[in-house]
Amino acid sequence: MSDTVPRHTGGHAITTPGDDFHERTASAVADPILQRALHNLDRRLRTANESAAAHPEWKDRAAAIRRETLLDLDGWLDRLEHSLVARGVHVHRASTPADARRTIVELAQARGARTVVKSKSMATEEIDLGNALEDAGLTSVETDLGEYIVQLAGERPSHMITPAIHKTLPQIRDVLAREAGTDLAVDREALTAWARDRLRGEFLRADIGITGVNFAAADTGTLVLVTNEGNGRFCTTLPRVHVAVMPVEKVIPRLADVGILLPLLTTHATGQALSNYVTMISGPRRAGETDGPDELHVVFLDNRRRTLLGTRYEEMLACIRCGACLNVCPVYRNVSGHAYDSVYSGPMGKVLTPLLSGGTEGADLPYGSTLCHACSDACPVKIPLGDMILALRADVPDPQSGARRRRRIFWAVWARAWSTPRGYKLTTALARMSHGRVPGLRAWTSTRELPRPARESFRDRWAKEHV
Amino acid sequence: MPKVALFVTCVADQVFPDTAAATVRVLEAAGVEVVFLTAQTCCGQPALTAGEPAAAIRLANHHLDVFGAFEAGAIDAIVAPSGSCTAMVCHHYPALLTERRPEAEALAARTFELTQYLVDVLGIVDIGARLDTTVTVHDACHGLRNLGLGKETRRLVEGAGATLVEMTEPDTCCGFGGVFSFGFPEVSTRLADSKLGHAAGTSARYLVSGDLACLMHLDGRRRKVGPQTVPQPIHIADLLASGLPARR
Amino acid sequence: MIDALVAGLRANSCSVWGPMSDEVARGKVVERVSAHLLVACNDDVPIPGIVDALRERGVDVLTPGDPAWTERLADAEVGITGSRLAVAEPSTIALAAAPGAPRATSLVPPVHICVVSVDALVPTLADAMMGIAAGEMPSALTWIGGPSRTGDLEMITTLGVHGPRAVEIVLLG
Numbered sequence: 001m002s003d004t005v006p007r008h009t010g011g012h013a014i015t016t017p018g019d020d021f022h023e024r025t026a027s028a029v030a031d032p033i034l035q036r037a038l039h040n041l042d043r044r045l046r047t048a049n050e051s052a053a054a055h056p057e058w059k060d061r062a063a064a065i066r067r068e069t070l071l072d073l074d075g076w077l078d079r080l081e082h083s084l085v086a087r088g089v090h091v092h093r094a095s096t097p098a099d100a101r102r103t104i105v106e107l108a109q110a111r112g113a114r115t116v117v118k119s120k121s122m123a124t125e126e127i128d129l130g131n132a133l134e135d136a137g138l139t140s141v142e143t144d145l146g147e148y149i150v151q152l153a154g155e156r157p158s159h160m161i162t163p164a165i166h167k168t169l170p171q172i173r174d175v176l177a178r179e180a181g182t183d184l185a186v187d188r189e190a191l192t193a194w195a196r197d198r199l200r201g202e203f204l205r206a207d208i209g210i211t212g213v214n215f216a217a218a219d220t221g222t223l224v225l226v227t228n229e230g231n232g233r234f235c236t237t238l239p240r241v242h243v244a245v246m247p248v249e250k251v252i253p254r255l256a257d258v259g260i261l262l263p264l265l266t267t268h269a270t271g272q273a274l275s276n277y278v279t280m281i282s283g284p285r286r287a288g289e290t291d292g293p294d295e296l297h298v299v300f301l302d303n304r305r306r307t308l309l310g311t312r313y314e315e316m317l318a319c320i321r322c323g324a325c326l327n328v329c330p331v332y333r334n335v336s337g338h339a340y341d342s343v344y345s346g347p348m349g350k351v352l353t354p355l356l357s358g359g360t361e362g363a364d365l366p367y368g369s370t371l372c373h374a375c376s377d378a379c380p381v382k383i384p385l386g387d388m389i390l391a392l393r394a395d396v397p398d399p400q401s402g403a404r405r406r407r408r409i410f411w412a413v414w415a416r417a418w419s420t421p422r423g424y425k426l427t428t429a430l431a432r433m434s435h436g437r438v439p440g441l442r443a444w445t446s447t448r449e450l451p452r453p454a455r456e457s458f459r460d461r462w463a464k465e466h467v
Numbered sequence: 468m469p470k471v472a473l474f475v476t477c478v479a480d481q482v483f484p485d486t487a488a489a490t491v492r493v494l495e496a497a498g499v500e501v502v503f504l505t506a507q508t509c510c511g512q513p514a515l516t517a518g519e520p521a522a523a524i525r526l527a528n529h530h531l532d533v534f535g536a537f538e539a540g541a542i543d544a545i546v547a548p549s550g551s552c553t554a555m556v557c558h559h560y561p562a563l564l565t566e567r568r569p570e571a572e573a574l575a576a577r578t579f580e581l582t583q584y585l586v587d588v589l590g591i592v593d594i595g596a597r598l599d600t601t602v603t604v605h606d607a608c609h610g611l612r613n614l615g616l617g618k619e620t621r622r623l624v625e626g627a628g629a630t631l632v633e634m635t636e637p638d639t640c641c642g643f644g645g646v647f648s649f650g651f652p653e654v655s656t657r658l659a660d661s662k663l664g665h666a667a668g669t670s671a672r673y674l675v676s677g678d679l680a681c682l683m684h685l686d687g688r689r690r691k692v693g694p695q696t697v698p699q700p701i702h703i704a705d706l707l708a709s710g711l712p713a714r715r
Numbered sequence: 716m717i718d719a720l721v722a723g724l725r726a727n728s729c730s731v732w733g734p735m736s737d738e739v740a741r742g743k744v745v746e747r748v749s750a751h752l753l754v755a756c757n758d759d760v761p762i763p764g765i766v767d768a769l770r771e772r773g774v775d776v777l778t779p780g781d782p783a784w785t786e787r788l789a790d791a792e793v794g795i796t797g798s799r800l801a802v803a804e805p806s807t808i809a810l811a812a813a814p815g816a817p818r819a820t821s822l823v824p825p826v827h828i829c830v831v832s833v834d835a836l837v838p839t840l841a842d843a844m845m846g847i848a849a850g851e852m853p854s855a856l857t858w859i860g861g862p863s864r865t866g867d868l869e870m871i872t873t874l875g876v877h878g879p880r881a882v883e884i885v886l887l888g
């Protein structure tokens with residue numbers, strides 16, 4: 001087995017320490033190197049903002065297409081499956097991450113595969129496929145440069161478009177030099193050239209290429225993949241087998257819809273009018289063709305997505321994974337992706353993580369938001385992320401838990417008092433008498449002064465002046 | 468003469484009554500008659516952001532009882548010196564008060580944030596205040612993104628003769644976020660520092676905003692860190708009222 | 716439309732030549748690659764006699780029919796392809812996989828030269844998608860807007876990470 005990739009034993013190194021989201025945000029803010037790396041994100045923010053503003057009407061059209069899809073998701077999936085099968089594609093339906101992992105591992109083993117090359121995909125992160133393949137004795141190599149760096153470091157991506165955004169160039173050099181076993185210069189060109197050579201070998205040797213899917217057109221049975229580096233093209237050109245992992249919401253009704261969705265995705269993701277490579281795959285290699293995979297498999301991944309249909313969170317399935325909501329989020333911009341300790345980070349991660357885990361993971365994420373709604377505004381498909389984050393505070397976690405019950409009682413008592421003018425006057429008079437020294441304010445006052453209640457409320461002043 | 472019911476907000480009522488009084492002065496200077504309903508308390512936003520919509524709904528029902536009681540035509544509008552509390556009524560009430568939705572929507576339709584009412588409804592940008600100073604604006608999030616405000620404050624500032632100096636990222640959150648400022652004080656404080664830094668970069672005299680909560684957060688941070696070289700945080704109503712001729 | 720295509724491709728780090736006649740284009744391609752030893756050339760490059768012209772200049776030309784295509788492609792210094800569909804805005808060029816037109820020609824060699832007829836140009840991606848969705852889709856349709864690039868190193872663009880670091884477009888017409 002190749003020694004190019006460290007063995008994973010499941011799980012990832014936590015680079016941002018802390019037991020809960022709050023503790024991790026505090027460590028992230030206190031980490032000067034991380035803060036320096038995160039400055040680089042501001043550049044992305046500016047370019048993406050400018051180009052995204054160019055075609056405001058696209059957002060409406062894109063939002064309409066995505067909602068049309070969700071109205072009959074199962075119907076479109078059936079149509080997609082039908083079109084794919086007609087093209088000689090094998091379709092597998094996986095309802096859980098474990099199903100998806102099993103399907104792919106079995107498929108690889110049955111073909112005697114040893115090396116798998118992967119193109120960056122959030123779906124494969126979601127099902128933790130790389131570790132599953134390694135555990136099954138295969139070598140799994142991430143081929144997106146940022147993702148490769150993160151894999152070598154034993155970490156997980158901190159941004160879905162720019163996985164290594166949390167690392168500075170010297171840190172990246174250290175990771176690659178350790179792998180190379182020689183010294184490498186802190187130089188973009190040199191580091192890129194080294195990675196190109198190394199990964200070229202992996203592409204040539206790989207038995208299977210694994211990718212995600214950006215869009216899948218139901219009418220023509222076409223998978224659309226977007227990359228800039230070209231690694232996605234290698235994964236779908238050289239290996240004998242191509243496996244695409246497709247979360248169910250990636251289906252779109254018509255290939256023509258790509259004309260709107262694709263430029264919208266890339267402007268919001270990177271500020272590019274279009275990514276440098278867009279690959280549209282409609283089946284495996286055909287008779288007489290020189291390259292392309294002999295076998296093409298598509299794994300439809302549900303992982304609780306269909307349970308969101310018909311709920312107030314349904315629109316979350318409109319997400320096209322552009323990363324714009326991360327780039328504009330004041331919290332994300334200061335703490336980066338690892339603080340979320342989940343595959344999906346930023347505003348969309350705050351919504352998706354609790355929903356896809358049934359509330360068992362990331363239940364504290366929705367609280368780490370200022371509710372500024374910058375995410376809702378930035379989203380190219382108009383997902384009301386801010387409202388969803390707010391709603392999740394009520395819907396997650398388990399309403400029967402002790403802390404949750406205490407909180408409910410506190411606010412119920414408050415609401416009871418403040419829903420009558422008399423109760424309001426009484427409680428505010430008490431607060432005034434204590435000069436605002438009520439317990440639980442230290443978290444505020446250690447870094448900020450807190451004003452005291454005024455000696456006389458406005459209503460009392462008004463009453464005096466208007467007798 | 469337009470007649471307006473003041474939706475004072477609990478924060479202005481209890482902590483910043485001067486700002487509430489300034490709001491009345493500004494409205495009156497714009498030729499508006501102001502009435503005050505003493506039964507009002509709080510719109511319920513704190514409970515909603517804490518994740519307790521049931522408690523918020525109770526307050527929302529009370530707020531709707533108080534402000535929904537006007538006969539048709541008895542008042543022209545309900546006006547609050549807060550984008551955030553206005554957004555609670557306009558953006559969240561219709562979804563929260565499912566059983567009283569038509570009432571909630573009617574209430575939302577006549578509730579306005581102060582600058583929104585002056586500029587967008589009355590069409591007034593000069594209320595007679597005269598300010599010989601420099602000002603930079605922080606776009607408070609809920610006014611900006613739930614209500615679509617931004618130009619209103621700027622036009623009022625310039626209408627009063629003050630010089631407007633834009634800061635970097637005027638539309639980035641100040642980090643308050645209600646319960647967030649308690650639960651995540653490190654990030655919250657970091658965001659306040661960024662905002663204060665951007666404001667300081669303009670060398671303006673005042674940092675003006677339409678939300679007392681943001682101002683309380685920014686001023687609290689400014690006072691904590693000491694040397695007061697950054698612009699003084701001030702509510703748009705206080706700023707405008709300070710430029711009005713003395714009364715009587 | 717042609718101006719938009721040229722401007723967009725250049726802004727995206729491509730070299731663009733033409734529009735020019737077949738004759739001139741043949742000379743251009745020969746000039747661009749004559750310094751190279753091994754050049755891979757797809758069968759659908761729309762310049763008549765291009766392979767012979769290259770061979771006359773002493774260039775070793777690898778074509779998809781060559782039994783050693785797959786092994787030798789790794790050593791090719793240039794890949795030459797032909798396109799029958801291009802979009803002005805956003806500027807991008809489509810390559811359809813077919814017998815005689817492998818996917819790897821535009822991917823494996825460090826320099827990619829693509830020959831496009833301006834008749835193949837449509838204004839927007841939406842127009843192009845309407846057109847192709849109506850016809851039969853190739854097994855792989857690859858849209859190329861410029862050289863391989865990454866922003867993964869502190870978000871500063873670096874070219875040629877996996878695919879070609881140089882893309883040259885020759886326009887016919």
Ligand code: SF4
Pocket residue numbers: 268318319320321322323324325326348375378379380381382383385
């Ligand atoms: S939620 Fe919207 S902004 Fe965020 S990644 Fe998804 S599509 Fe992009």
